[in-house]
Amino acid sequence: MKEASASLSQSALFQQRLAAAQSSLAELTAERDAKLRALTSFIGHLSLACKGQNLELDNKLAKLRVTISDLDKISDVLPELVDIERLLKHHYHHVMTKLEQGRDGLSRFSRQLQRVEDVPDKLRKELGYFKQDLAKPFHTVWDYIPKVERLMAFYEQTLALCFDENATPSYLPKYRQLAHELAQIISEIDFSKAQRDQVLVIKEQLAEEIDIDALLEAYQTIMSMLLTNIAAEKSASQEFLFALNEALVSVRDSINESFVQSQRSQQLKQQLNNDINNQVDNVESGLQEFTDTEQMKQHVIEQLAVLRTSLSRKEALELREVALLKQSVDALRQELGELTAETSSYKEKLFEQQKLNLIDSLTQLPNRAALDERMEQEYRHYQRHRNPLWVAVADIDHFKSINDSFGHTTGDKTLQVIAMALKNSLRDTEFVARYGGEEFVMLIPDVSHSDIGRLLNRVREKIKNIPFKFKNQRITVTLSVGAAKIIDGEHILETFERADAALYKAKHESRDRVIID
Numbered sequence: 001m002k003e004a005s006a007s008l009s010q011s012a013l014f015q016q017r018l019a020a021a022q023s024s025l026a027e028l029t030a031e032r033d034a035k036l037r038a039l040t041s042f043i044g045h046l047s048l049a050c051k052g053q054n055l056e057l058d059n060k061l062a063k064l065r066v067t068i069s070d071l072d073k074i075s076d077v078l079p080e081l082v083d084i085e086r087l088l089k090h091h092y093h094h095v096m097t098k099l100e101q102g103r104d105g106l107s108r109f110s111r112q113l114q115r116v117e118d119v120p121d122k123l124r125k126e127l128g129y130f131k132q133d134l135a136k137p138f139h140t141v142w143d144y145i146p147k148v149e150r151l152m153a154f155y156e157q158t159l160a161l162c163f164d165e166n167a168t169p170s171y172l173p174k175y176r177q178l179a180h181e182l183a184q185i186i187s188e189i190d191f192s193k194a195q196r197d198q199v200l201v202i203k204e205q206l207a208e209e210i211d212i213d214a215l216l217e218a219y220q221t222i223m224s225m226l227l228t229n230i231a232a233e234k235s236a237s238q239e240f241l242f243a244l245n246e247a248l249v250s251v252r253d254s255i256n257e258s259f260v261q262s263q264r265s266q267q268l269k270q271q272l273n274n275d276i277n278n279q280v281d282n283v284e285s286g287l288q289e290f291t292d293t294e295q296m297k298q299h300v301i302e303q304l305a306v307l308r309t310s311l312s313r314k315e316a317l318e319l320r321e322v323a324l325l326k327q328s329v330d331a332l333r334q335e336l337g338e339l340t341a342e343t344s345s346y347k348e349k350l351f352e353q354q355k356l357n358l359i360d361s362l363t364q365l366p367n368r369a370a371l372d373e374r375m376e377q378e379y380r381h382y383q384r385h386r387n388p389l390w391v392a393v394a395d396i397d398h399f400k401s402i403n404d405s406f407g408h409t410t411g412d413k414t415l416q417v418i419a420m421a422l423k424n425s426l427r428d429t430e431f432v433a434r435y436g437g438e439e440f441v442m443l444i445p446d447v448s449h450s451d452i453g454r455l456l457n458r459v460r461e462k463i464k465n466i467p468f469k470f471k472n473q474r475i476t477v478t479l480s481v482g483a484a485k486i487i488d489g490e491h492i493l494e495t496f497e498r499a500d501a502a503l504y505k506a507k508h509e510s511r512d513r514v515i516i517d
């Protein structure tokens with residue numbers, strides 16, 4: 001009985017243990033199934049993430065998903081995993097190579113963008129920093145994508161600049177040179193009063209950065225102004241020639257008329273003279289015919305009356321002739337007076353024009369043409385008398401920076417002030433001309449070698465002491481001067497060359513100085 005109850009309780013214990021083992025097994029199975037599900041889902045997500053990158057990897061992951069869900073085949077999973085690991089490693093290297101190639105491509109492309117002509121400095125600099133940034137290697141695709149996006153943004157900006165009509169235009173050095181040349185030409189031409197304001201505006205534009213359209217417009221405007229001036233000059237000359245022609249025609253008509261009249265009165269006078277002669281003949285022959293004194297007396301009285309009438313007709317004719325002659329001389333005198341007035345006003349205009357052609361319109365100093373004339377004159381004088389003759393070339397130092405800092409108009413005013421100061425520093429027998437731009441030439445006769453340095457340094461100091469004030473800033477403007485004295489056997493143009501070379505030396509010895517050759 002005791003044994004039976006012991007076996008019963010043992011069997012109950014086994015059953016309990018069995019139930020516990022079954023429940024543990026069920027728990028383990030559930031846990032394993034949950035892990036397998038998680039693994040299958042992970043592999044599913046991994047397949048999705050890698051999908052399309054490598055076909056073999058795609059297939060292997062799909063197969064792994066199926067194999068892992070089948071418990072009987074779980075032992076097949078391990079070799080699959082080794083294969084997949086190999087494929088993943090290979091794929092990693094492939095991706096890294098591709099990223100490296102991509103990095104090279106991005107560097108090349110950014111270098112090309114930097115070379116695009118219209119890229120502004122700021123963008124070019126940013127591209128430079130971007131290129132430096134590209135020097136660091138990429139570790140993942142996520143390093144690569146933002147770089148591509150950044151470069152795309154640069155590209156878009158560059159494209160927008162190239163195709164945007166409102167974009168800041170490019171200012172090429174050749175446009176700057178052309179603008180500078182036009183500004184020089186303008187300052188050497190005298191425009192009419194009505195044109196001056198417009199010319200001033202164009203000059204201001206030319207001093208700034210100018211694009212090709214504005215430059216072409218400036219050239220066109222100046223050309224049409226010059227054509228207008230030439231046409232006006234031509235029509236003034238034509239008017240004068242027409243007036244001259246009219247006056248000459250009317251003088252010729254007056255002379256013709258008075259010639260015709262004097263011929264007519266000549267004929268009349270001839271007629272009257274014939275009549276008078278006939279009448280005198282009549283008196284003579286009548287006297288011989290008459291024997292009676294009374295009749296004779298009567299005949300003489302009658303014939304004398306006829307004669308008197310003829311004589312007074314002749315006198316009236318002569319008076320009329322004199323009056324007509326006077327009238328015609330007066331008319332001629334008036335015509336000639338008007339003609340003389342017309343001619344002298346035209347001569348004055350021509351003279352003024354000639355003077356203007358020799359004067360620099362900006363500074364009112366003699367211009368280069370006047371300098372050429374004066375050099376010839378001084379040279380001829382030198383050849384006759386062999387007196388000392390100096391040529392000095394003066395150039396304002398760093399004049400460009402005055403234009404650049406304070407504007408072209410201020411530059412123009414500075415030139416005017418300096419020109420006047422130079423003129424006032426010299427005697428009447430000495431000569432200064434604006435050679436062009438900011439360069440002046442002086443011709444100084446009758447000064448010894450020992451005095452020329454003092455004279456030119458005085459001029460230099462005078463310019464240096466002018467109290468220029470631009471935008472409330474006190475500015476000192478200095479001159480560099482080179483001078484040379486004409487020597488025997490030398491043409492004055494060679495003297496000029498030596499003076500110019502001395503100026504070049506003065507410029508290279510820190511400027512603001514006089515160098516005598």
Ligand SMILES: Nc1nc2c(ncn2[C@@H]2O[C@H](COP(=O)(O)OP(=O)(O)OP(=O)(O)O)[C@@H](O)[C@H]2O)c(=O)[nH]1
Nearest residue numbers: 187395396397398399400401403408411412437438
């Ligand atoms: N405002 C104005 N500027 C002029 C005129 N003619 C020439 N210039 C300017 O003069 C300047 C001359 O410049 P550069 O030849 O470089 O000489 P710089 O600046 O004086 O320098 P250095 O001569 O070497 O001391 C240029 O900027 C010209 O545009 C003019 O009629 N008016």
